[in-house]
Amino acid sequence: MGINLIPDLLPPGAEDDELLQLLQRHYGSARSTPDSDVVYPNTEKFALLVRCKSGRVKEIEPGPGFSEEEFAALKDKIVSQLVASPATKIERTILFSSHPVKGCLRSDPHFQICAAPASAPKPEQTIADHPFVFEFPLAQSSDAFITSQRKTRKTLEWTWFLNAVLRTRIKAIGPRADYHWSLCMCGNDALTQANIKWAQEFYTIDNFRTQDDGFSACDEPHVAKIPFENYYATDVYRWDEFVVPDNLDALIEAFANLKPEDRFRLLRACQWVYVAYAHWVTHASSFYIALVAAIESLLPAAPKSERCPECGRDKGPGPTQLFHDFVEAHTKSETASNRKPLYALRSKLAHGGGLLQLDERPWAFSFNTSALQERESWTELYNVVREVLINWLLKHGY
Numbered sequence: 001m002g003i004n005l006i007p008d009l010l011p012p013g014a015e016d017d018e019l020l021q022l023l024q025r026h027y028g029s030a031r032s033t034p035d036s037d038v039v040y041p042n043t044e045k046f047a048l049l050v051r052c053k054s055g056r057v058k059e060i061e062p063g064p065g066f067s068e069e070e071f072a073a074l075k076d077k078i079v080s081q082l083v084a085s086p087a088t089k090i091e092r093t094i095l096f097s098s099h100p101v102k103g104c105l106r107s108d109p110h111f112q113i114c115a116a117p118a119s120a121p122k123p124e125q126t127i128a129d130h131p132f133v134f135e136f137p138l139a140q141s142s143d144a145f146i147t148s149q150r151k152t153r154k155t156l157e158w159t160w161f162l163n164a165v166l167r168t169r170i171k172a173i174g175p176r177a178d179y180h181w182s183l184c185m186c187g188n189d190a191l192t193q194a195n196i197k198w199a200q201e202f203y204t205i206d207n208f209r210t211q212d213d214g215f216s217a218c219d220e221p222h223v224a225k226i227p228f229e230n231y232y233a234t235d236v237y238r239w240d241e242f243v244v245p246d247n248l249d250a251l252i253e254a255f256a257n258l259k260p261e262d263r264f265r266l267l268r269a270c271q272w273v274y275v276a277y278a279h280w281v282t283h284a285s286s287f288y289i290a291l292v293a294a295i296e297s298l299l300p301a302a303p304k305s306e307r308c309p310e311c312g313r314d315k316g317p318g319p320t321q322l323f324h325d326f327v328e329a330h331t332k333s334e335t336a337s338n339r340k341p342l343y344a345l346r347s348k349l350a351h352g353g354g355l356l357q358l359d360e361r362p363w364a365f366s367f368n369t370s371a372l373q374e375r376e377s378w379t380e381l382y383n384v385v386r387e388v389l390i391n392w393l394l395k396h397g398y
Contacts, residue, residue: 005048005060008075014082016057017153018146022081023048025145026074039063081146085139090212091151092135094203095159098169101132101242105223107252111136111158112215113223113242120205129171131203132242134158135215160270164294164389165251166244167237169277177201232386251390254397262396269297269389284358285349288378291385292323292346298392299326320347330391331384342384345377 010019020038024030029042039046045065051058062071094116105113114133116122123130136154141147155172163170182199189195228245245251258266272294279286302322307314317325324343348354356374357364 003062005062005071006057008071009048009060009078010057011078011083014078016052016055018082018149019057019078020050020052021146021149022078022143023050026077081141081143084142086142087140088137089140090135090215091138091154092133092208092210092212092216093151093155093172094131094205094208095134095155096129096131096171096173096203097242098127098129098171099237099239099242100130101223103221103223103242104218105244106215106218107249108215109137110252110256112218114216114218117205117208121203126240130242131205133216135212157267160267160274161255163277164270164273165248165386165393167231167386168242171277173201173203232383251393254393257397258393259396265298266389266393266396269294272297273385273389284378285355288345288356288381289349291378291381292350294385295327295388296323298388299323327384327388330388330395332387342377342381345374 010016023040027041027047030038030040031042032038033049038050038052040048040050043065046063047065047067047070049061049063051060100122101113101115103115112135114135116131116133120131134155136158138147138150138154141150152175156174159170159172177200179198179200182197183191184195184197184199185191224239224241224243225246225248226239226243228247231243231245255263255266272290276287276290276294279290299322302317320343323346327342349356354360356378358374
């Protein structure tokens with residue numbers, strides 16, 4: 001291993017993904033090596049070799065084309081674009097909730113939620129993606145592309161977090177928007193092929209301001225705060241609009257206080273919860289596996305244990321036992337009996353031993369014993385995942 005340039009090229013305050021983007025734009029090209037490293041630029045006399053693991057920059061080494069003069073210019077660019085900030089602005093974007101947002105909620109200094117303007121396109125149905133305005137502070141970069149990248153990242157991270165800890169689904173239209181065959185109907189028009197369109201998922205509000213110097217006025221009505229014991233206690237969401245638990249500020253502060261590695265793990269778990277929602281309609285078994293993966297994202301590394309001298313197998317607990325022990329340590333003991341079927345179903349799905357009846361026979365709408373038991377299992381797992389995430393968050397964020 002050569003000289004590691006990370007202290008110079010990834011100073012405190014700089015983000016890994018922003019650095020990689022800057023290097024790509026600075027050198028104009030890059031290529032991977034047989035060792036899965038990346039060199040900049042794509043020439044034999046490359047200037048830098050970057051070694052990453054799980055998307056994080058671990059080592060940066062000078063290459064045969066390395067120049068001290070260019071290195072100095074690159075360091076100045078990193079400081080001016082990735083570390084220094086000309087200002088902090090309030091960014092505004094549109095998110096969606098499974099229940100209509102009818103008031104304002106500010107969690108200072110982190111974000112603010114506001115009802116969408118009266119003129120905004122809104123669904124006529126109750127069960128829908130209801131738009132709302134999401135505002136948050138963002139340190140600007142002197143490079144507009146970096147600022148845009150930061151806005152996307154922070155939008156998605158807050159979306160994943162809120163979607164995981166709230167009982168309301170929170171959704172964003174991400175950078176990889178999908179296309180679908182869509183039914184476009186207005187009023188009582190007769191259904192014809194003219195109503196069928198190949199359309200991109202998209203949303204906009206006329207004259208919507210995407211940036212401001214401060215938060216919008218948080219006028220009444222305000223989003224209702226429900227005692228968290230009641231908010232999380234029932235299996236059915238009992239409110240006809242967007243509400244939050246009264247401990248949400250504590251959850252947000254815990255999230256803000258997480259160490260970088262813990263924050264990374266929690267956001268990975270929150271992403272799995274977000275992915276689970278996306279799979280529910282098309283493949284319920286994947287919904288279940290994604291929820292299990294959310295918990296597994298938080299599992300600590302398995303403790304080292306001695307191996308059997310005869311068969312060579314590890315004498316320590318296996319993955320299923322470790323999963324079981326972790327869940328039991330982060331949930332209420334009085335509900336332990338409800339969780340026993342979860343572990344067996346987890347192993348069955350994860351190892352290809354079967355599918356949920358909803359996927360095995362998607363054309364069948366009749367109930368049988370297995371389908372009813374599975375329904376209870378995925379409902380229980382959904383509640384368990386949220387409980388585990390919240391308890392883990394409060395434990396590591398304070």
